[in-house]
Amino acid sequence: MCAYPDEGRVANHLGKVTSVRPPAVVEVDIMVRSMGPISEVDMTYSMDCYFRQSWVDRRLAFQGNKETLALSISMLARIWKPDTYFYNGKQSYLHTITTPNKFVRLYQDGRVLYSSRLTIKAGCPMNLEDFPMDIQRCPLKFGSFGYTVGDVVYRWNKARQVAIAEDMKLSQFDLIATPSANQTDQLKSGEYSMLLVSFHLQRHMGNFLIQVYGPCVLLVVLSWVSFWLNREATADRVSLGITTVLTMTFLGLEARTDLPKVSYPTALDFFVFLSFGFIFATIIQFAVVHYFTKYGSGECYFTYDVSSESSSEDEAWRDCRRQDRRRTAGSFVRHT
Known part of the structure; x- marks a missing residue:
């Protein structure tokens, strides 16, 4: 037909x-x-x-x-x-x-x-x-x-x-x-x-809240724990910072596994990068604090028992400040 x-x-x-x-x-x-x-x-x-x-x-x-x-x-x-x-x-x-x-x-x-x-x-x-x-x-x-x-x-x-x-x-x-x-x-x-x-x-959004957004927020909060650690605990603060940075890097790479290699950043990339920035800032904060609280910058290391009944806290502090000023003056004379 x-x-x-x-x-x-x-x-x-x-x-x-x-x-x-x-x-x-x-x-x-x-x-x-x-x-x-x-x-x-x-x-x-x-x-x-x-x-x-x-x-x-x-x-x-x-x-x-x-x-x-x-x-x-x-x-x-x-x-x-x-x-x-x-x-x-x-x-x-x-x-x-x-x-x-x-x-x-x-x-x-x-x-x-x-x-x-x-x-x-x-x-x-x-x-x-x-x-x-x-x-x-x-x-x-x-x-x-x-x-x-x-x-x-x-x-x-x-x-x-x-x-x-x-x-x-x-x-x-x-x-x-x-x-x-x-x-x-x-x-x-x-x-x-x-x-x-x-x-x-x-x-x-449920899958990404569980697998990406939730863990990223918890890692940022975990990195803030270093703010409550003693600044002399260098090993603890550095290990905590490096661990959170590496974990955050793994999460960021895992989040892009099912995505094509596009040339522009996604909204998820911005969130992961912001979380990574917060975690990295905690390490920078420790490095800055550790650098400016060394000898000669005002930090006092007590070489005697401040709880002794023979000396009060005020006397110990004044003595520490005098030692620090003498140390700073001696360093200035050597440089000049």
Whole structure:
């Protein structure tokens, strides 16, 4: 049987092929059963859906007691059907277990309903500047591979465009919106009718609060313990500072394991870097305090028992200050 849009084409006296009938209108709707995985590294997403297409072919109109006829899928090879393909598709396939998951129904007015179950893997350009508090917009764009707008026009089904299964759940995202639109793209071979749907995905924060944000806050608080350690306990303060710095470095690298190597910092990177700065500042604070409290800078090291009953605290302090001034004066004379 001849292809539907080609049947209305005739050749004029110049040999130019023209179309004398309006383009075939293909109505489309999608029922999404599940989504995932969604990969930030590959910037792709997958979904399992029922992809339904409907068009009118007057040559297939019939009369009878039944309003619809369920046709065998072998009839698809004998009738015209749109050559729909996904522009941003990466790797998609039709389910074939236990039989090919598709059916064809024919209505009395010649309307054909063609439904198939597909798993679609499509590209999703992601902007990760607000990660992990981001909202990603993953598009799905499809249309005719060979027919221009003069032959085939795609439209969304007015009754249902993009439906989401009630029991669908995502592990890391919430599907908050599915806006759809019609558009026409100008290519070298002509204008093509296309349909576009965008899946707006909002990321969950719970996993990152447990694995990144919580441990980072606890490490910063742990580094502040060194403020209560005696400044003479050099080994304890240095070991605590180095341990927290190394642990913070490990957390920062681990947080970027599932992310692509993008050239810009994310919101998570800023938080990790700020936490690292707080921890590093505790080590710098100890180094500054240790440097300015050495001999000659006013620090007193008592060489006798200040708890002795023979000397009071005031006398011990004055004696310490006199020793320090003599030491400072002697150092000044040697340098001059």
